[in-house]
Structures are given as C-alpha cells and as structure tokens.
Amino acid sequence: MAGLGRKVFAAGEVLTAANVNGYLMDQAVMVFDDSASRTSALGTAASEGMISYTKDDNTLQYYDGSAWNNVSSPGDITAVTAGYGLAGGGSSGDLTLTAGTTVTSSTATAYTIGTADAGTYLRFTEAGTVTVGTATSFGVGQQVQIFADGTAMTITTDGATIAGAGTAGTAVSFTVGNQYEAVAIFCVDTDTYRIIGNITAV
Numbered sequence: 001m002a003g004l005g006r007k008v009f010a011a012g013e014v015l016t017a018a019n020v021n022g023y024l025m026d027q028a029v030m031v032f033d034d035s036a037s038r039t040s041a042l043g044t045a046a047s048e049g050m051i052s053y054t055k056d057d058n059t060l061q062y063y064d065g066s067a068w069n070n071v072s073s074p075g076d077i078t079a080v081t082a083g084y085g086l087a088g089g090g091s092s093g094d095l096t097l098t099a100g101t102t103v104t105s106s107t108a109t110a111y112t113i114g115t116a117d118a119g120t121y122l123r124f125t126e127a128g129t130v131t132v133g134t135a136t137s138f139g140v141g142q143q144v145q146i147f148a149d150g151t152a153m154t155i156t157t158d159g160a161t162i163a164g165a166g167t168a169g170t171a172v173s174f175t176v177g178n179q180y181e182a183v184a185i186f187c188v189d190t191d192t193y194r195i196i197g198n199i200t201a202v
Helices: 017-027 035-045
Strands: 029-032 051-054 059-063 068-070 086-090 097-099 103-106 110-112 121-124 128-132 143-148 153-157 161-164 167-169 173-176 181-189 192-196 199-201
Touching: 029 035, 035 051, 121 128, 143 153, 153 161, 153 181
Parallel strands: 029 051, 103 121, 110 128, 121 143, 128 153, 161 192
Antiparallel strands: 051 059, 059 068, 086 097, 143 181, 153 173, 161 167, 173 199, 181 192
16 A cells, blocks of 8 residues: 555554554565565555665665656766866765866976876976977866976977967967066967967067
8 A cells, every 4th residue: 555644643542554554664664685575575565655775786766656766866976087277086985176286397498288287387497498289189278387487488389379469370489578477378279279478479
C-alpha cells in the first residue's frame, strides 16, 4: 500500500497492522542487498513514494509509481582543475582555488612564449628578444606578464598576429620603452595577441 503521510496517535489508540504498514513500514528507508531482493520482498506492493537503499551499489532510490529512480545526486563534479592564473583544486574533499602568482626569472636573451606560460609572470634580467608565435597557442583571454628588467627588450613574432602602439601584423616588432617596464601579452583571438604597455613599433 502507499504511504499514508503523517498521523498523530491518541493515547490508548489501537495500532493496527494497516497503521504500521502505512505510517511506518512503507515510509521508512528500506534496506535490501540488491534490487533483485527488493523486488522479491515487495513484489506488487511497491507504491509511489517508497524509498529504498541497495547495499550492493550503495544507491538510494525512490519509487515513482512505475519505476525505481535514483534520488537526486549531490552532484556530478569529480574534480576541480586549476586553470591558467590559478592554483589549487583537487578531486576530493574541500577544495580551494587561489590566484597563482608565479614569477619566473630568466637570463635568456632569446625566449619564445609557450603555452605553459599562460597566466604566469616572466622576468627577464638581460637585454633580449621575446617571440610570440603560432606555437604560443594561448586560448582567447589568456595572457602572460613580462617584466623587462634588462637594459632593452624587443617583442616580435614568428607568424602570429601581434598588435600594439597603432601597429599590427605577422612581421612586426616592438621595443619596450624603458628598463623595468611591465608589459602584458594578451590573446584576443586565435594566434592574435595584443601587446599592452609602454611599447614602440620598430
């Protein structure tokens, strides 16, 4: 029989079999070894609103009048991965994401921006050239920050479109205005980058 809802029993009232079944048994979470044992135990007595737990697959289900359905899952997120510019994440427990500020110093005089540089800060302590190309392969919205701590810096391309200071193209270059300037290289489209900062086209 279907669950009967809630009943307030009066003192001395006879607790009938129908009351036990309707107010207690059919409204409790019934535990079974598996769905087969549930079917065997309930037979045609399964009614809308019943709740069961099957131990073989640790599944909580409700009966909608025609079939057993899983109780709403707490969620299908299995992991949180830190994207560019973020640190943390994980696949279990309480997770935290924080803005990651990774500063990598380099004495290289020639450096090509790579995909892994997205969301990082690159500090160059020597005069040199930074290249943005098709191999950079940033996603739209990704960027890298450049600290030009050397005496001079040139930003150029080997095929990607770079733009800034009123100039754009696949064969252009820019010089950074002064030592200790900071410049951002921002992806605005596929293989297309905006150079933001104190730069001059050369």
